[in-house]
Amino acid sequence: MADFQTSTHRAKWIFTPQQLVDKxxxxxQTAIQTLEKYGSTLMEVDADGSFSYPxxxxxxxxDKHSRPKPLSIEEEQFMRVFYENKLQEVCNNFHFPHxxxxxxxxxxKRFYLVWSVMQHHPKNIMLTCIYAACKIEENHVSAExxxxxxxxxxxxxLNYEMIIYQSLEFDLIVYAPYRSVxxxxxxxxxxxxxxxxxxxxxxxxxxxxxxxxxxxxxxAPLLFPPGQLALAALRSSNEVxxxxxxxxxxxxxxxxxxxxxxxxxxxxxxxxIDSWVRSxxxxxxxxxxxxxxxxxxxxGISSHDESxxxxxxxxxxxxxxxNEAENMP
Amino acid sequence: xxxxxxxxxxxxxxxxxxxxxxxxxNNSxxxxxxSSSNxxxxxxxxxxxxxxxxxxxxYGLVFLARTKSPNNRGKSIAIKKFKQxxxxxxxxxxxxxxxxxxxxxxxxxxxxxxxxxxNHVDMSLYLAFDxxxxxxxxxxxxxxxxxxxxxxxxxxxSLLWQLLNGLNYLHSNWIIHRDLKPSNILVMGDxxxxxxxxxxxxxxxxxxxxxxxxxxxxxxxxxxxxxxPELLLGAKHYTSAVDMWAVGCIxxxxxxxxxxxxxxxxxxxxxxFQLDQLDKIFKVLGHPTLEKxxxxxxxxxxxxxxxxxxxxxxxxxxxxxxxxxxxxxxxYDLLSKMLEYDPRKRITAAQALEHExxxxxxxxxxxxxxxxxxxxxxxxxTRPVDTTTDFEGTTxxxxxxxxxxxxxxxxxxQPAHGVTGRSVPRPLLGMPRMQPQGxxxxxxxxxxxxGGGMNPGGIPMQRGVSAHQQQQFLQQLRRKDAGMGMGGYPxxxxxxxx
Numbered sequence: 001m002a003d004f005q006t007s008t009h010r011a012k013w014i015f016t017p018q019q020l021v022d023k024x025x026x027x028x029q030t031a032i033q034t035l036e037k038y039g040s041t042l043m044e045v046d047a048d049g050s051f052s053y054p055x056x057x058x059x060x061x062x063d064k065h066s067r068p069k070p071l072s073i074e075e076e077q078f079m080r081v082f083y084e085n086k087l088q089e090v091c092n093n094f095h096f097p098h099x100x101x102x103x104x105x106x107x108x109k110r111f112y113l114v115w116s117v118m119q120h121h122p123k124n125i126m127l128t129c130i131y132a133a134c135k136i137e138e139n140h141v142s143a144e145x146x147x148x149x150x151x152x153x154x155x156x157x158l159n160y161e162m163i164i165y166q167s168l169e170f171d172l173i174v175y176a177p178y179r180s181v182x183x184x185x186x187x188x189x190x191x192x193x194x195x196x197x198x199x200x201x202x203x204x205x206x207x208x209x210x211x212x213x214x215x216x217x218x219x220a221p222l223l224f225p226p227g228q229l230a231l232a233a234l235r236s237s238n239e240v241x242x243x244x245x246x247x248x249x250x251x252x253x254x255x256x257x258x259x260x261x262x263x264x265x266x267x268x269x270x271x272x273i274d275s276w277v278r279s280x281x282x283x284x285x286x287x288x289x290x291x292x293x294x295x296x297x298x299x300g301i302s303s304h305d306e307s308x309x310x311x312x313x314x315x316x317x318x319x320x321x322x323n324e325a326e327n328m329p
Numbered sequence: 330x331x332x333x334x335x336x337x338x339x340x341x342x343x344x345x346x347x348x349x350x351x352x353x354x355n356n357s358x359x360x361x362x363x364s365s366s367n368x369x370x371x372x373x374x375x376x377x378x379x380x381x382x383x384x385x386x387x388y389g390l391v392f393l394a395r396t397k398s399p400n401n402r403g404k405s406i407a408i409k410k411f412k413q414x415x416x417x418x419x420x421x422x423x424x425x426x427x428x429x430x431x432x433x434x435x436x437x438x439x440x441x442x443x444x445x446x447x448n449h450v451d452m453s454l455y456l457a458f459d460x461x462x463x464x465x466x467x468x469x470x471x472x473x474x475x476x477x478x479x480x481x482x483x484x485x486x487s488l489l490w491q492l493l494n495g496l497n498y499l500h501s502n503w504i505i506h507r508d509l510k511p512s513n514i515l516v517m518g519d520x521x522x523x524x525x526x527x528x529x530x531x532x533x534x535x536x537x538x539x540x541x542x543x544x545x546x547x548x549x550x551x552x553x554x555x556x557x558p559e560l561l562l563g564a565k566h567y568t569s570a571v572d573m574w575a576v577g578c579i580x581x582x583x584x585x586x587x588x589x590x591x592x593x594x595x596x597x598x599x600x601x602f603q604l605d606q607l608d609k610i611f612k613v614l615g616h617p618t619l620e621k622x623x624x625x626x627x628x629x630x631x632x633x634x635x636x637x638x639x640x641x642x643x644x645x646x647x648x649x650x651x652x653x654x655x656x657x658x659x660x661y662d663l664l665s666k667m668l669e670y671d672p673r674k675r676i677t678a679a680q681a682l683e684h685e686x687x688x689x690x691x692x693x694x695x696x697x698x699x700x701x702x703x704x705x706x707x708x709x710x711t712r713p714v715d716t717t718t719d720f721e722g723t724t725x726x727x728x729x730x731x732x733x734x735x736x737x738x739x740x741x742x743q744p745a746h747g748v749t750g751r752s753v754p755r756p757l758l759g760m761p762r763m764q765p766q767g768x769x770x771x772x773x774x775x776x777x778x779x780g781g782g783m784n785p786g787g788i789p790m791q792r793g794v795s796a797h798q799q800q801q802f803l804q805q806l807r808r809k810d811a812g813m814g815m816g817g818y819p820x821x822x823x824x825x826x827x
Contacts, residue, residue, distance in 0.1 A: 003502055008432055050449040135422055136429060143419055161419045162447055170445055172429035 004225065008171035013110060015222055023113045024073050031116035031298075032070045039067065040300035041118040045159045068297035075291045076117050078283035083122040084108060084217050085282070090130060090150060096139065098209065102176030104133035105216050107168060113222070114167045118298045120160075127152060128160035136172050177212045177221075180230035181205065184253070188234075191249055200243050207237035211277075218276040224269060231266075232273035373446045373455075377406065381716035388412060388423055388532055389453070393460060393714055405460035406443065411453055423532040424454045430531045431456075434502060438495025440515060440529040461527050462518025463698075463709050465511035465579065471709055473586040481704060485583045487697035488516070490687055491526035492576060497678035499528070500569040506531065507567060509575035510555045511582060516697060518711065524696030553606045554578065554588050558617065559672050561607050563629035570672035573681070577667030584652050584660075589613065604636050613651055614668060616643040622671040659686040 004010055015023070035041045045051045071079070084105060091101040107129040112122075127146065134141045147154030165172070185205045192201070211233035215221070220229060231250070238246050250263055283291070377394035384391040389412040396404045411424035431442040444457035465488065472480050492514055499506060506513075506528065513530040517523055553561070557574035560567070581589040590613065592606030611617070617625055625631055631639065648668065654661035663686040666676035676684070687693055691700070699706050 006433070006435075006502070131419070135419070135425060140422070158419045162449075162452060165420065165425065166447065170428045171432055172425065173433050 004175050004227075007173065007175065008169075009173065009175050010225060012169070012171060013106075013174075013222065014225060017223060020113075020219060020222060024076070027112070027114060027116045027119075028071070028073050028076060031118040034119070035068060035070050035298060040298065041068075041070070041116070042121070042299040043119050045120070045124075045163055051163055068300070069294055070298060071116070071118055071291065071294055075287075075294070076112075078281075078287055078291055079117040079122055079295070080108070080112055081217070081281070082283055082288060083126045086123075087126045087130060088213065088217070090127070094141070094146075094149060096130075096134070097137075098178045098213075099176055100130070100133045100137050100139055102178060102212075102216055103137055103174050104129040106174045106176070106221055107132060107164065107172075109219070109222055111164055111167050118295065120163075121299070123152075124156050124160050125164065128157045128164050131157045132161060132164055132172075175226040177215065177226040177229040177233065178209060180227045181208045181212060181233060184230055184234055187253060187256070188244060188249065191244065191252055200241065204234070204237055204241045204243050207241060208233045211237050214277050214280070215273060218280050220273050220276040223276075224273055228266070228269050229273060232270040232277075235270055236274060236277075373448075377408070379719070381714035382718040383407065383712050383714055388421070390718075392718075393712070394457075405462075407458045407460045408446075409456045409458065410448075411456070420452065421454065424456070427531045428454070428456065430504060434499070434504065436495055436498040438491045438526050438528060439498065440527040458529070459527075461515035461529070462711055463516040464529075465514040465516070465583070467512075467712070468516065468709055469511055469582060469586055471707070476707060479586065480583055481700055481707070483691040483694070483700040483702075483704075484697050485580075486687065486691060487524070487693040487695075488514075488526055488583060489576070489580055490682065490693035491695075491697060492528065492579070493678050493681050495526065495528040496572055496576065497682060500572070500678050504531075505567055505569050506572050506575075508532070509572055509579065510552050511579055514579065518709075524694075524698035526697060553592055553594050553603050554590055556603070556606065557672065558607065558610055558670055559628060561603050561610075562625070562631045563602075564672075568672055569677065570675045573667050573675050573678065574672075576678075576681075577664055580664050580667060581652050584654070589651065602630050602636060604638065607638060608641070611638075611641065611643040613648055614670065616641070617670045624671070624673070659684070659689055662686070 031041045043051045087104055087108060088101055091104065104126075108122075108126060111120075111125055111129065127150070131141070131143055131146050134146075143154040143157040147157060182205075185201055185208075188201060188204075189198070208230070212229065215229050215233055220232075224232075231253075235246050238244060247263070247267075250266060254263055254266065376397050378397060380393040380395065382390055383393045389410045392408045392410065394406050394408050396402065396406055411421045428442070428445055431440075435441070440461070441459045442456060443459060446455040446457065447453075448455060468480070472478060496506070496509075508530060509528070513528065515527040515529050517525045517527065555575040555578045557571040560571055578589050590606060590609040592603060592609045594606070595601040595603055619625055634640075648665060649656050649661050652661070652664065654664070663676070663681060663684045666684075667681065669675040691702070694701060698709070
């Protein structure tokens with residue numbers, strides 16, 4: 001793989017926690033402003049990949065009480081969490097390799113650093129991120145195939161493709177922790193020395209991969225380099241499988257790489273990653289229902305007239321897709 | 330690894346969008362100038378002065394433009410427009426791949442991507458690069474057809490060294506180019522970077538880790554002359570050694586001014602066995618043997634041997650004779666190491682840079698075109714520019730019959746030798762300024778479906794003419810041309826692809 005050290009991933013897409021908070025805040029604010037101005041937040045994305053702000057609604061200012069309430073930052077977070085899980089589900093159903101799933105997840109996370117779920121339907125973004133990840137990882141699946149597999153309109157996937165690349169600033173090569181895990185496992189083989197460790201290491205490897213799956217659902221991939229995510233996954237798997245003395249193993253890795261980083265700093269990062277995993281929260285049914293209701297009103301698809309107007313306006317959006325948008329959780 | 334989470338460096342400010350508002354811009358409907366007609370340029374385009382078309386190929390068109398922005402006014406930019414991919418397949422994977430690789434790399438000997446533009450009208454991507462006036466294809470051709478003299482040894486060595494330098498960078502970043510050939514090796518013209526080599530065209534490049542599909546599976550046709558023998562024999566895995574084979578072929582071509590292995594290409598079925606290409610290689614390098622190349626036995630086409638290539642007996646090789654190099658010379662030694670059959674024994678870019686050849690006089694330099702000793706400098710022609718096409722080149726005209734007529738008005742015009750350059754702003758009307766011999770490749774580009782986008786008579790057309798009108802006009806013109814038996818250039822040796 002091209003070098004992570006010189007990558008756009010490292011230079012542009014690893015943030016401090018405060019930077020993340022600021023970005024989420026800014027995206028939320030933009031959506032709220034749009035809502036105030038236009039009475040609705042959902043961007044129109046057309047077949048040519050261009051997008052535009054919602055049409056001002058005539059009655060937007062007339063009735064202040066019926067004006068839709070925007071999502072809070074926490075509610076937006078819940079929405080993303082929900083669809084990131086969906087994303088993993090879809091990838092598993094298609095039996096895509098881990099790498100594609102991870103790439104799609106990272107695209108999804110990066111996309112929503114720029115936008116709010118109020119502005120772009122996360123279901124559409126999720127599917128298009130999967131489609132784009134397949135294209136980039138050379139596991140090409142046609143949009144039609146992907147759409148069919150989950151009975152969604154594939155034109156929608158194609159509509160969103162360009163805006164996703166654009167929002168990602170065309171930085172499309174991403175580094176997932178799975179490969180780093182592999183590398184660390186093979187270092188561990190040497191570290192352990194004896195061959196009878198192999199089956200144990202195999203188990204550790206599998207456990208670590210599952211651990212990475214969990215980490216990938218948190219914000220940690222936007223905060224830490226993939227190598228550290230991999231080590232955190234290995235460390236927590238090792239706590240269960242007890243294969244190596246992890247501290248000694250970390251020391252050997254650091255000395256191997258002539259790294260100037262102190263072990264305490266590294267351990268601190270791993271602890272932080274662990275705490276991201278521990279504090280991960282999945283929204284309850286009740287939360288979801290509530291958020292979805294709010295979202296729908298933000299999207300302006302609660303009333304019948306509105307949805308009809310939309311259909312008429314965008315002929316590329318099939319009836320099916322807009323109906324589904326209404327029924328989506 | 331071991332990398333602390335360094336805060337995000339600034340956005341390189343590279344990606345520009347068509348006309349879409351960024352999300353903190355609360356303008357309403359941005360669609361208005363999307364659906365603009367031909368004479369209404371998209372916003373992003375207004376930062377450039379279009380000079381004309383400089384190339385076309387399977388992927389689309391390449392234009393020359395100049396920036397209008399005050400700090401960089403007049404800077405030449407090459408804009409590569411990708412054709413929209415097959416219907417229902419979304420954004421062109423080739424374009425996406427080229428962009429994503431170029432976003433990650435930065436090296437003096439690799440072409441620099443300065444901007445990405447999206448044209449929402451047809452969902453096509455425009456890649457803006459620093460413009461390079463020359464390429465090895467044109468340089469070699471100029472020497473062969475005009476100068477009738479070999480390329481200066483200093484120039485050959487400098488070009489090769491810089492090519493290897495760029496390639497070494499790519500390979501150490503785990504990127505294989507896969508489509509190296511003279512027309513993809515650019516050389517900068519007048520200016521601060523004069524004579525600096527830039528490797529271009531990453532549409533087929535791959536990162537090692539990604540599973541590599543064969544070229545034909547990607548539906549791409551590339552010249553076979555620079556293809557490594559292991560690929561010709563059906564190897565499934567690309568390694569960086571395939572690029573080094575191509576460099577060997579290019580080195581020989583720089584020395585002799587003609588392609589080293591000029592095989593006739595078999596076009597069908599998909600991914601056919603290229604017997605003639607292998608035959609050409611074996612004739613020069615001798616029969617490959619299992620002693621020299623142990624893994625040869627595992628290569629599918631060698632194993633199956635449907636066309637009995639194993640049975641051919643080729644004489645001992647006479648490579649040095651072909652390239653007119655003494656057997657004992659450093660140049661010959663390096664060349665033969667690049668053209669080593671066994672990819673595992675083939676010299677790497679890093680090793681080649683350390684080779685004796687680059688340590689003996691004349692030493693390679695940064696400006697490959699101007700020898701330091703004050704020898705005679707060859708003035709290479711500037712790139713021919715077709716000033717009659719619009720940015721929307723392909724979209725404004727439907728592809729129709731391949732154009733078979735050449736440019737009827739250009740015969741007597743001399744190629745401009747880089748003196749005046751093309752400083753005339755934006756020729757819209759009047760004679761196209763540049764009509765040197767080199768005009769032909771664009772007009773004659775025989776790639777299916779691309780020919781129709783050209784104006785065969787070289788007759789300047791007004792902007793804003795509707796596509797339909799233009800189309801009709803062109804058809805009339807073509808008929809007229811055919812009827813009068815005018816024009817007609819000799820076929821090019823090689824369709825040019827950018």
